[in-house]
Amino acid sequence: MSQVLHEEKLKTRILIIDDEGPIRQVLSESLKDDGFHVLTAPDGPTGLQVLQEFKPHICFLDIWMPKMDGIEVLTQAIPQNPDTQFIMISGHGTIETAVKATKTGAWDFIEKPLSLEKITLTIEHVMKFKAEKDEKQALLNKLRKNIALVGESKSLQKVREQITTVAKTQQTILISGESGSGRELVAQNIHFMSAQASRSIVEVNCATLPQDLIEIELFGIEKGVLPGIDKTRKGKLELIEGGTVIIEEIEEMPQAIQIKLLQYLKTQKFSRVGSVDPINATSRVILTSSTTLSALISSGKVATELAALLQNNEIFVEPLxxxxxxxxxxxxxxxxxxxxxxxxxxxxxxxxxxxxxxxxxxxxxxxxxxxxxxxxxxxxxxxxxxxxxxxxxxxxxxxxxxxxxxxxxxxxxxxxxxxxxxxxxxxxxxxxxxxxxxxxxxxxxxxxxxxxxxxxxxxxxx
Missing domain, CATH: 1.10.8.60 (Helicase, Ruva Protein; domain 3)
Structure with a gap:
């Protein structure tokens, strides 16, 4: 066993909730011998209390117990213990029970009599998942630090508050402000504080793309529609499914494409250039502009329906x-x-x-x-x-x-x-x-x- 793995085991807390004393004892001693920190509980109510105090990384939870069965314990425990992985154990489980446990949020389902080999393998999978999750979280924290909004002005504090609010939603946001004022940073902060933080984030700049390529860049194009297009190309909305697309300088986007974008924002469906077949996508869209929404409306550079969607969804970044x-x-x-x-x-x-x-x-x-x-x-x-x-x-x-x-x-x-x-x-x-x-x-x-x-x-x- 490597030193790193041994140290990880010493840090890993495991709780066993089972009404059968011999199982608790054998499993507990085996896991302790393996270097884990282990506690046990004889029933559901006691287990819930230990969960709150012990905060285990892994919980082996028996399904059939007096006082409170394992599914009920699982239902109550998951909201309070989001970082705990629950592994259900049962001597007479059914497929229906296993499916119900998994849907409720269990990591895995193991039948009795317990196989220590299966137990060990399951723990290793959980530990690997936890390590990858921690690594990803550390990377996200580093990214958030690198894109931090620096300053303590009232206007910047307001922007931070708006970011915190909109990051929790899927709303389409317009970030307005002069070039160089930090609009891209605001958009990145929204992404990395949202549920999409682990997904991709891409930019499409309407000011630097030829207008006839903006639609292709966003939605894709079917094979043979234009000369030189010898294969179907996916657009950004499809390529980064579930991520965030930042569309810069929305005022430079032709209104016909704005209307197509609006339909996607309303239905989460779009079609590639040269096709009418709908494609489902859940990518979030953030728009930026060098002028405010009111100025865009006055100049007629934004489609009326799109402007209506953006009302009350604008973050203005003041110039330095x-x-x-x-x-x-x-x-x-x-x-x-x-x-x-x-x-x-x-x-x-x-x-x-x-x-x-x-x-x-x-x-x-x-x-x-x-x-x-x-x-x-x-x-x-x-x-x-x-x-x-x-x-x-x-x-x-x-x-x-x-x-x-x-x-x-x-x-x-x-x-x-x-x-x-x-x-x-x-x-x-x-x-x-x-x-x-x-x-x-x-x-x-x-x-x-x-x-x-x-x-x-x-x-x-x-």
């Missing part, structure tokens, strides 16, 4: 400029991720630097902020990031977010001069204002560097 209190948390979050990816320490951003970052409007929202922090890490060799480093990476301290004098740059010569100035400021700062050290570090003559400093009006504090 409307929730500046989230920016610092996002900066630290992205810094942790990027530092880990680059195998480096997290950089410290100066107080003035943080203020500048928080004041910046971030027209590209969270996506722009993340890309900028990554650029800062690439361009800043030291572990301390100041305003000069942020400007060197391309950040403006202007309130309109336009990158300083870069906006007035019209020629390559001007662009090169602006870059040189920022570069020299950064290098002089790195060398503590020492011109000689700076010149040596960047490979310039000291006199030439002095001329550049004078030409660009760079202030040097020694």
């Amino acid at each position: 400029r409307s929730r500046p209190e989230d920016i610092q948390s996002l900066i630290f979050h992205f810094s942790d991720i990027i530092a880990k990816q680059m195998a480096s320490f997290r950089k410290t951003i100066s107080e003035q630097g943080l203020k500048l970052l928080v004041k910046h409007p971030w027209p590209g929202n969270i996506r722009e902020l993340k890309n900028f922090i990554e650029r800062v890490y690439i361009l800043t060799p030291s572990d301390y990031v100041d305003v000069h480093d942020l400007r060197f990476a391309g950040l403006s301290d202007k309130k309109d977010g336009v990158p300083g004098s870069h906006s007035e740059i019209s020629t390559f010569r001007d662009a090169r001069a602006e870059f040189e100035k920022d570069y020299l400021i950064k290098k002089i700062q790195e060398n503590g204002g020492n011109i000689s050290k700076t010149a040596e570090a960047i490979g310039l003559e000291r006199s030439y560097l002095h001329r550049k400093i004078k030409a660009y009006g760079i202030e040097v504090n020694i």
Whole structure:
């Protein structure tokens, strides 16, 4: 027996509920010898009490007992013990009894006289199932952590509450908000908090697909309907049966396809392109848009019936400029991720630097902020990031977010001069204002560097 298996057995709790003392004793001693933690109960009521206190992973439950039979115990126990697997045992069971036990929620049914080989095999199957379930849950927890919504603004707290609510349902949701604001993250959070969490999640972007391919991508197409289609292709709704399909930029979907999508949402049935045969599917659909539902309705970009279905089912993600209190948390979050990816320490951003970052409007929202922090890490060799480093990476301290004098740059010569100035400021700062050290570090003559400093009006504090 491997050390890992032995340790798993020591952790595994088993309860035996049977009115026959000899069976309880023999089975209990055998399982204890095998390394399991075992308790027993002589009847149903006692067994229910032990179940509550012991919280076993596996329960061997006799069907025919006085006071309360095993099926009744099973019916009461399952809702209170979702992590326990029940294995029914009986000396005179019937097929009907076994079927009833299985439908009620039993893992397996074993007839008496008990075979220790069969008992051992059943326990191994349960342990393997539990290990796979725990591994899957750990993966889901890791995924949920990786897609966590970062920030404490009131608007983000509202979004979290909406996610928790809709994840428990099968409702079709519209997530609206500017590009880069985090709509995809919201959709992923809904999926990974829902009953479909262990199923696949895919995206279909209507803005990047040719309109005549959107229908094929979603619903599939029959063989020979179009030139080059030499075999039947399944659409996303069929391929990830039971999962979640995120349809991005719904306003770019032709209304004829919106109507076909609406029929699927109402009936859970659709047909491939070139066919009228209905296909059943249970895949959930989440829609996203860069504009709100009311704006979509006003512009006529969403079918009336689809708009009616989405009423009261919209989650709006505010742009980053409307929730500046989230920016610092996002900066630290992205810094942790990027530092880990680059195998480096997290950089410290100066107080003035943080203020500048928080004041910046971030027209590209969270996506722009993340890309900028990554650029800062690439361009800043030291572990301390100041305003000069942020400007060197391309950040403006202007309130309109336009990158300083870069906006007035019209020629390559001007662009090169602006870059040189920022570069020299950064290098002089790195060398503590020492011109000689700076010149040596960047490979310039000291006199030439002095001329550049004078030409660009760079202030040097020694």
